Amino acid sequence: MPTTPTAAQARGYADRMLVEIAAALLDRDQRRYRVVCEQVYASTLDQRAVDDAVSHALEQAVQHAWNSNWRPVELDHTLRRFAARAGAPKSAGNWMAQLLTDVTAGRMRVHDPAAVDPRWTAELSVLDATVWWTGDDGHLAQFGRRHSLDRLKVLGGAFELMRWLYQELPPLERAGHAPGSPARQRRATSEATDGADRRMLDRIRALLAKAESTDFPEEAEAFTAKAQQLMARHSIDHALVDAASGMSDGPETRRIVIANPYEGPKAMLLQVVAEANRCRALNFKDLGLSTIVGFGPDLDAVEMLYTSLLVQAIHAMTAANPRADRYGRNDVRSFRQAFLSAYAHRIGERLTEVREEVDAEVAAAGTDLVPVLAARSEAVDTAFEDLFPHRVSRTSRIANAAGWASGRAAADRAELAVRNPLPAG
Structure with missing residues (x-):
C-alpha cells in the first residue's frame, strides 16, 4: 500500500x-x-x-x-x-x-x-x-x-x-556588479574627495530640477547651461587628478532603459549627450536599452543630463501644436518623431559648444589639458571598440518637416552655450 x-x-x-x-x-x-x-x-x-x-x-x-x-x-x-x-x-x-x-x-x-x-x-x-x-x-x-x-x-x-x-535573454556586457559577483576593484579615494563629489552632484541635480520645473525657457536655459558647465569642469578636475597621480579606474559601462514611444529619437538624444561628454553610446533597438561607455564622472553627467533634457524635450513637444498640412492631415506621431529627432540633433551641437568653451577656459589658464583629454578619449574609444566590434549603424528618415523645424526651434530656445552670467547654483 x-x-x-x-x-x-x-x-x-x-x-x-x-x-x-x-x-x-x-x-x-x-x-x-x-x-x-x-x-x-x-x-x-x-x-x-x-x-x-x-x-x-x-x-x-x-x-x-x-x-x-x-x-x-x-x-x-x-x-x-x-x-x-x-x-x-x-x-x-x-x-x-x-x-x-x-x-x-x-x-x-x-x-x-x-x-x-x-x-x-x-x-x-x-x-x-x-x-x-x-x-x-x-x-x-x-x-x-x-x-x-x-x-x-x-x-x-x-x-x-x-x-x-x-x-x-542574450548575455549583456557587464555594467556594475550583480549580487553574488565580485565587485570591480577601484582606487581608494579620501573622504574629502568623495564628499566634494557628492556635493557637486547634488548641486548639479538641483540645477537640473529647477530647469525641469520652470515654465520659462530663459530660466531653463540658464539652469541647464550652469549644470552643463559644472559637469564639464568636474570632469576636467577628475581627468587632471588622474593624470597627475598616474592612476585611474579606467572607462566603465552603464546601461539606460529607452522606453516607448519614440525610442529612436530618445536613443539619439542619449547618444549626443554622451558624445558631448566624452562618452560613447550604442542602442540595442530590439531590447529597448542603450549602453554608454566612459569614465565615471562623465557617465554621471550623461545620466543626469539625459534624464533632465528628456523631461524638457517632452514638455516642449507636448506644448507644440502640429497644424494640419495642405491635405488636411495632422499626423501627431510623425510630427513628434521629427520634433524629438531635431531636438536631439540641435542639443548635441549646443552641449558640445559648452564643453569646448570650458575646455578653452581651462587651457587658457595655463593647464596642459589637450594630451590629458586625448588620452581619456582614446581609452574610451578602445573600450567601446573592444565591447562592440561588430556594431551596425542605422539611419532614419524624417518624414515631417514641420516637426523637425519645431524641434530644432525648441532646442534653440533651450540653447546651452554660456553667453551671459549664470545664476549661482
Whole structure:
C-alpha cells in the first residue's frame, strides 16, 4: 500500500522536477520542458512543497539572468516589452512583471545588503521589490490571491517566466556588479574627495530640477547651461587628478532603459549627450536599452543630463501644436518623431559648444589639458571598440518637416552655450 510522502520527501520530489525543467530549458529541449511542466500540474504532492520548489527555481533563474549582466529595471522593462510584442493583454504583462519583482525581492534575501552595489539597491527601490508575503501559505499561493489568479495560472506564469529568463535573454556586457559577483576593484579615494563629489552632484541635480520645473525657457536655459558647465569642469578636475597621480579606474559601462514611444529619437538624444561628454553610446533597438561607455564622472553627467533634457524635450513637444498640412492631415506621431529627432540633433551641437568653451577656459589658464583629454578619449574609444566590434549603424528618415523645424526651434530656445552670467547654483 503506497504511503504519503513526508513534507521533506515531497519537497525533494518537487525540487527534482523543477531541476529537470531548468535543465530542459538550458538544453533548449522544448519537448522535455513541456512534459515535466505537465507532470507538475498533475502532481499529487503537497501544494506547498511544489510551490516552494517553484519559487526556489524562479530565484535560480533570476540569478542566472543577473550572472548574464541583466539588472532589475532592465528585466522589468524587457519583460513588459516582450509580453506586449507577444500580444499578451496588458494585465497579464503587469502581473508577470510583478511576479518577477517578487522573485527578485526573494532572491535578494540570500545576499548581504552591505555588499550590494548602491545602484542596484536604488533599482530595487524603484521597482518596490520587497518581501510582502508572510505566513505558512508560501509566496505563490498568496500571489494568486492578491492578483485573483488560480493556482494553475500562477504555475503557468512561473514556468513561462523561467523559460523567458533562460532562453529569451542574450548575455549583456557587464555594467556594475550583480549580487553574488565580485565587485570591480577601484582606487581608494579620501573622504574629502568623495564628499566634494557628492556635493557637486547634488548641486548639479538641483540645477537640473529647477530647469525641469520652470515654465520659462530663459530660466531653463540658464539652469541647464550652469549644470552643463559644472559637469564639464568636474570632469576636467577628475581627468587632471588622474593624470597627475598616474592612476585611474579606467572607462566603465552603464546601461539606460529607452522606453516607448519614440525610442529612436530618445536613443539619439542619449547618444549626443554622451558624445558631448566624452562618452560613447550604442542602442540595442530590439531590447529597448542603450549602453554608454566612459569614465565615471562623465557617465554621471550623461545620466543626469539625459534624464533632465528628456523631461524638457517632452514638455516642449507636448506644448507644440502640429497644424494640419495642405491635405488636411495632422499626423501627431510623425510630427513628434521629427520634433524629438531635431531636438536631439540641435542639443548635441549646443552641449558640445559648452564643453569646448570650458575646455578653452581651462587651457587658457595655463593647464596642459589637450594630451590629458586625448588620452581619456582614446581609452574610451578602445573600450567601446573592444565591447562592440561588430556594431551596425542605422539611419532614419524624417518624414515631417514641420516637426523637425519645431524641434530644432525648441532646442534653440533651450540653447546651452554660456553667453551671459549664470545664476549661482
